Amino acid sequence: MSEHKIPLAGVIGTPIAHSRSPQIHRHWLKVRGLAGHYIPMNVASEDLETVLRALPKAGFVGVNVTIPHKERVLEIADLVTDRATLIGAANTLIFRKDGKIHADNTDGYGFIKNLQSAPCDWTATAGPAAVLGAGGASRAVIAALLEAGVPELLLSNRTRVRADALAQEFGKRVRVFDWVQAGNMLEYAATVVNTTSQGMIGNPPLRVPLDGLQKGAVVTDIVYAPLKTRLLEVAEEMGCHTVDGLGMLLHQAVPGFERWFGERPEVDSATRAAALR
Numbered sequence: 001m002s003e004h005k006i007p008l009a010g011v012i013g014t015p016i017a018h019s020r021s022p023q024i025h026r027h028w029l030k031v032r033g034l035a036g037h038y039i040p041m042n043v044a045s046e047d048l049e050t051v052l053r054a055l056p057k058a059g060f061v062g063v064n065v066t067i068p069h070k071e072r073v074l075e076i077a078d079l080v081t082d083r084a085t086l087i088g089a090a091n092t093l094i095f096r097k098d099g100k101i102h103a104d105n106t107d108g109y110g111f112i113k114n115l116q117s118a119p120c121d122w123t124a125t126a127g128p129a130a131v132l133g134a135g136g137a138s139r140a141v142i143a144a145l146l147e148a149g150v151p152e153l154l155l156s157n158r159t160r161v162r163a164d165a166l167a168q169e170f171g172k173r174v175r176v177f178d179w180v181q182a183g184n185m186l187e188y189a190a191t192v193v194n195t196t197s198q199g200m201i202g203n204p205p206l207r208v209p210l211d212g213l214q215k216g217a218v219v220t221d222i223v224y225a226p227l228k229t230r231l232l233e234v235a236e237e238m239g240c241h242t243v244d245g246l247g248m249l250l251h252q253a254v255p256g257f258e259r260w261f262g263e264r265p266e267v268d269s270a271t272r273a274a275a276l277r
Contacts, residue, residue: 006037007036008055008059008061009064010064011039012041012065012066013065013066014043014045014068017040020275021064022038023274023277024274024275026038027274028261028265029261031270043069045069061094062093064092064256065091065092065093066091070091071136074103077093077101079102081103081104081105084105087108087136087139088136088139089105089139091104091105091106092105092255092256094260107141108144108147109252110250110252111248112148113248114250115220118218120218120241122191124150124191126191127188129152129154129190131153131155133157133195135157135162143170145191146170151173153173154188155175155177156176156177156181183208184212186212191219192217192218192220193222194222194231199231201226205230206230210234213235213240215238216240218241218242219240219241220244221244224244232244249275254267
């Protein structure tokens with residue numbers, strides 16, 4: 001008699017103790033009364049492929065992937081979605097019944113869903129979007145904003161060459177500003193996004209002049225520790241609509257949970273509370 005396996009999922013990164021993903025997924029499993037477990041796993045880069053190939057044999061149906069493995073998993077995966085290819089990184093892996101590893105990126109989906117769910121009636125077509133930073137998170141945000149229909153994307157990064165490379169890759173709608181001009185860039189923007197780690201607990205503050213922020217603009221920070229960064233504080237004082245970064249984390253988790261455990265969860269106030277515990 002074959003024993004029915006309880007589906008297992010988890011998050012792989014190093015370090016991993018800070019991840020809030022286990023709290024989110026465990027909350028959804030509990031409120032939905034589903035059998036399953038979600039486990040944080042600290043895996044070193046040199047062990048990544050060995051671990052990923054072994055997990056399906058241990059009953060895993062998939063995993064989230066975080067820093068520093070998001071790019072590397074694309075080389076290991078057997079199948080990669082167009083969005084993950086475009087972004088150059090994956091955050092969600094599905095282990096298929098035929099043993100193949102399927103890689104996807106739901107960060108952009110989570111980012112847009114977070115803006116759409118905020119009470120500020122955000123629309124991509126309202127005007128240009130200004131993006132600070134050109135790292136891995138920035139790629140997902142840029143791809144999502146362009147797909148959502150922003151008329152123009154203004155981009156600035158401390159090392160300009162990285163921003164130029166993204167502009168070349170993502171096409172004519174992307175316009176690059178020098179980092180010293182990043183403050184001026186905000187004057188044109190209906191949407192402003194910080195994708196850098198500046199302003200995060202333990203990191204240096206975001207040193208971009210914010211007096212160019214337009215009243216009524218939607219300002220979001222993908223940093224969620226602290227929930228209200230200095231960028232969001234200043235933006236609020238200047239009459240902007242602000243959206244914190246926690247919602248992006250919650251919404252990007254939805255597609256993975258649905259694929260692994262078979263039900264589509266809801267992002268609600270209880271989910272937020274579980275993530276903040």
